[in-house]
Amino acid sequence: MILTSNLSKKYAGNQVLNIETLEIPKGQSFGLVGNNGAGKTTYFSLLLDLIKPTTGHITNNNIQVNESEDWKPFTSAFIDESFLIGYLTPEEYFYFIGELRNQNKADVDALVGQFEDFFHGEILGQKKYLRDLSKGNQKKAGIVAALIGNPEVVILDEPFANLDPTTQIRLKAIVKDLAETKGITVLISSHDLLHVTDVCERIVVLEKGEIVKDLQTSEATLKELEAHFAN
Amino acid sequence: MVSQFIKLEWKAFFRSASFGKSIGIKIFMGLFALYFIVMFLGAGLVLYPGLKKQFPDQEPLYILNSVLFYWILIDLVFRFFFQKLPVMAVKPLLILPVKRSKVVNYVLGKSALSFFNFLPLFAIVPFGVMLLVKNYPVASVLSWMLAVVLTTLIINFLNFIIESFSAETEFSFLPIIAFTGSLYALNHFNLVSFNTIVGSGFNAIYENPVYVLIPLFILVGLYLFNKKLLTQKLFLDSGLKTKVKEVKASNLEWTKNFGDIAPFLKLDLKLIWRNKRTKSSVLMLAMGLFYGLFFYPNPQFKNLEIIFIFVGIFSTGIFLINFGQFIPAWDSAYYKLLMSQNLKYEQYLKSKFTLMAISVGILFVLGIPYVFFGWKILVAHFAAAIYNVGVNTHVILLGGSFNRKKIDLSQKAAFNYQGTGAVQWLIGIPLLLLPMGLFALFYYLVNFEMACAIIAGLGIVGAVLHKPFMKAITAKYLDSKYKMIDAFDQDN
Numbered sequence: 001m002i003l004t005s006n007l008s009k010k011y012a013g014n015q016v017l018n019i020e021t022l023e024i025p026k027g028q029s030f031g032l033v034g035n036n037g038a039g040k041t042t043y044f045s046l047l048l049d050l051i052k053p054t055t056g057h058i059t060n061n062n063i064q065v066n067e068s069e070d071w072k073p074f075t076s077a078f079i080d081e082s083f084l085i086g087y088l089t090p091e092e093y094f095y096f097i098g099e100l101r102n103q104n105k106a107d108v109d110a111l112v113g114q115f116e117d118f119f120h121g122e123i124l125g126q127k128k129y130l131r132d133l134s135k136g137n138q139k140k141a142g143i144v145a146a147l148i149g150n151p152e153v154v155i156l157d158e159p160f161a162n163l164d165p166t167t168q169i170r171l172k173a174i175v176k177d178l179a180e181t182k183g184i185t186v187l188i189s190s191h192d193l194l195h196v197t198d199v200c201e202r203i204v205v206l207e208k209g210e211i212v213k214d215l216q217t218s219e220a221t222l223k224e225l226e227a228h229f230a231n
Numbered sequence: 232m233v234s235q236f237i238k239l240e241w242k243a244f245f246r247s248a249s250f251g252k253s254i255g256i257k258i259f260m261g262l263f264a265l266y267f268i269v270m271f272l273g274a275g276l277v278l279y280p281g282l283k284k285q286f287p288d289q290e291p292l293y294i295l296n297s298v299l300f301y302w303i304l305i306d307l308v309f310r311f312f313f314q315k316l317p318v319m320a321v322k323p324l325l326i327l328p329v330k331r332s333k334v335v336n337y338v339l340g341k342s343a344l345s346f347f348n349f350l351p352l353f354a355i356v357p358f359g360v361m362l363l364v365k366n367y368p369v370a371s372v373l374s375w376m377l378a379v380v381l382t383t384l385i386i387n388f389l390n391f392i393i394e395s396f397s398a399e400t401e402f403s404f405l406p407i408i409a410f411t412g413s414l415y416a417l418n419h420f421n422l423v424s425f426n427t428i429v430g431s432g433f434n435a436i437y438e439n440p441v442y443v444l445i446p447l448f449i450l451v452g453l454y455l456f457n458k459k460l461l462t463q464k465l466f467l468d469s470g471l472k473t474k475v476k477e478v479k480a481s482n483l484e485w486t487k488n489f490g491d492i493a494p495f496l497k498l499d500l501k502l503i504w505r506n507k508r509t510k511s512s513v514l515m516l517a518m519g520l521f522y523g524l525f526f527y528p529n530p531q532f533k534n535l536e537i538i539f540i541f542v543g544i545f546s547t548g549i550f551l552i553n554f555g556q557f558i559p560a561w562d563s564a565y566y567k568l569l570m571s572q573n574l575k576y577e578q579y580l581k582s583k584f585t586l587m588a589i590s591v592g593i594l595f596v597l598g599i600p601y602v603f604f605g606w607k608i609l610v611a612h613f614a615a616a617i618y619n620v621g622v623n624t625h626v627i628l629l630g631g632s633f634n635r636k637k638i639d640l641s642q643k644a645a646f647n648y649q650g651t652g653a654v655q656w657l658i659g660i661p662l663l664l665l666p667m668g669l670f671a672l673f674y675y676l677v678n679f680e681m682a683c684a685i686i687a688g689l690g691i692v693g694a695v696l697h698k699p700f701m702k703a704i705t706a707k708y709l710d711s712k713y714k715m716i717d718a719f720d721q722d723n
Contacts, residue, residue, distance in 0.1 A: 048567075048570075048571040049570075049571070050567055050570060050571060050713075050716050051713060051716070051717070052713045072571070072572065072573040072574075073573045075571075076571075076572075077571055079567065082564060082565055082566070082567045082568065082720070083565065083567060083568040083571075084565060084568070085498070085564075085565045085568070086564060086565075086640070087501060087502060087505040087506055087640065088498075088501060092501070096494055096497070096498060097572070099493070099494040100494060100572050100573050100574050101572075101573050102573075129505070149573070
């Protein structure tokens with residue numbers, strides 16, 4: 001589904017990302033871990049064509065992302081709060097995203113309705129603008145908005161950060177369900193090794209922009225990751 | 232401690248991301264300040280001999296005192312728009328061992344050093360020196376000068392009180408207009424003659440220096456009140472609790488008629504209505520609409536047709552100019568979302584175009600009563616409106632592709648230079664000067680009718696070429712996509 005080749009990104013001569021080759025098959029739940037500055041967000045930004053690669057390219061379903069925009073209809077993401085429109089209510093925001101993705105109100109309502117548990121009664125019908133919600137609640141709205149319109153690729157940057165424990169557990173179930181039953185390719189980055197091993201079939205460790213580990217998740221993975229980061 | 236505060240300020244100033252970038256604005260503000268200094272200095276030098284000459288049988292000082300009330304009103308309005316309380320980043324200080332009162336005193340004390348407080352000195356000192364030279368009693372003159380300085384500081388602190396109250400209201404400049412307006416009205420209709428009260432107050436201070444204690448007491452009172460207000464605000468939750476207003480969501484179904492641009496149109500309307508900065512620029516519409524009243528009632532401009540086209544472009548295009556110049560920076564806070572969403576750039580821009588074109592139409596219709604001042608005005612306005620729709624909308628959209636400054640929507644608009652760069656100043660040339668120049672050229676070469684026809688004709692040509700123009704503009708936006716994303720990501 002997603003094919004990365006010879007990708008590198010430099011800022012003023014400083015290499016922040018260098019991935020020779022990385023292939024993410026369709027329907028995989030893919031986890032990206034690494035310390036601050038490892039290049040996780042840079043990789044996601046390149047995947048969304050928000051920054052320009054220095055060399056190489058990414059293809060998403062055979063579409064080169066920095067050449068064509070045809071990857072947009074089946075790709076969605078929540079990277080940070082700049083993906084929210086502060087002066088809309090969550091409902092309005094969902095409908096807006098829905099309209100961009102050719103979903104009518106009923107479609108959006110039906111999808112959002114599935115996440116009532118996840119919202120914990122703090123998102124819908126609150127009559128509040130997104131900018132007035134807490135960080136955690138903003139994140140919930142952003143994550144669900146990324147699921148509108150039957151995307152085939154969902155990219156979430158640190159989805160577990162800022163969420164309360166209950167919501168973290170529910171989010172894990174949602175992500176697992178996306179990949180396992182719906183065949184959606186899910187890309188997640190996280191600092192929480194436990195969550196990421198719980199959710200992802202495959203985990204890639206980045207260090208200073210390079211891939212240093214590429215693991216199929218198993219019983220031993222968490223230990224291995226902990227050992228890696230302890231050094 | 233204070234030296235630490237000053238160090239913080241210093242670093243905040245020189246390390247701010249926009250330092251250097253906004254040097255143009257700083258130069259502009261500097262020239263502005265210089266202009267006022269020269270004006271005040273000139274006034275201070277000319278005042279005494281001038282008044283003496285005009286009213287030989289009256290005391291110049293008393294005449295000056297009798298108009299000080301107006302100075303106070305004007306100064307209040309001016310400061311409201313230009314002077315901000317010099318807040319420092321207080322949040323990190325809250326948990327450090329710094330007394331709250333110390334922070335407050337520092338912030339308030341710093342405000343006393345504002346340029347606005349020094350400005351009157353440029354007039355008062357030469358005036359006072361001249362009085363001394365003319366052998367007025369030294370103690371009286373000095374106490375009078377002191378009283379003026381104290382009054383300046385009173386205005387300074389009064390302004391912050393007004394600002395702190397108006398910050399909580401929706402239309403931020405209503406309180407100041409209401410306050411100064413009612414003072415002016417009370418005075419004007421002789422209900423309460425503040426004019427005389429203020430005048431005789433200053434006279435009294437001049438005659439008996441002891442009275443200078445009165446403004447001093449007022450000043451201390453205002454300072455303490457300010458301090459109380461600020462100290463209350465120095466808690467995190469007081470900032471948080473203010474805005475838990477219920478949202479009245481409207482679904483704006485009627486936008487459906489606009490087809491595929493409907494989602495963006497809806498978004499733009501909400502953008503305008505739900506954010507402080509955009510909302511106050513709606514108020515500017517009224518200003519633009521009534522702009523013609525500055526010129527048309529004046530017989531001097533009766534036959535100056537060039538002014539018609541200027542007012543026409545300006546008053547039908549005020550929204551276009553105000554809103555258009557910050558496309559796409561209005562959406563800077565969530566630009567990344569838009570760029571990764573499944574959207575056509577062309578629709579996004581077309582929504583902005585439609586909004587601006589409609590506004591021109593509405594403003595033209597609202598301006599029809601100007602026909603009262605002559606049919607030529609209406610014709611010129613009509614030509615200007617067509618030009619605005621056909622040419623200026625495209626020009627301003629194109630200008631937007633050079634936009635590299637983020638906008639914080641929650642700030643108010645008047646004299647807010649955030650998001651302003653060289654582009655915003657340069658774009659005025661094609662927007663206003665070009666049609667005026669063309670109009671003038673054909674007006675002098677041929678006649679008024681021809682000049683109007685040329686302007687309207689250009690507008691029609693622009694409208695006909697709408698599709699290819701939009702294509703070219705869209706390409707330009709796509710071209711600068713990465714740069715914009717990067718720039719909107721930075722705090723300035």
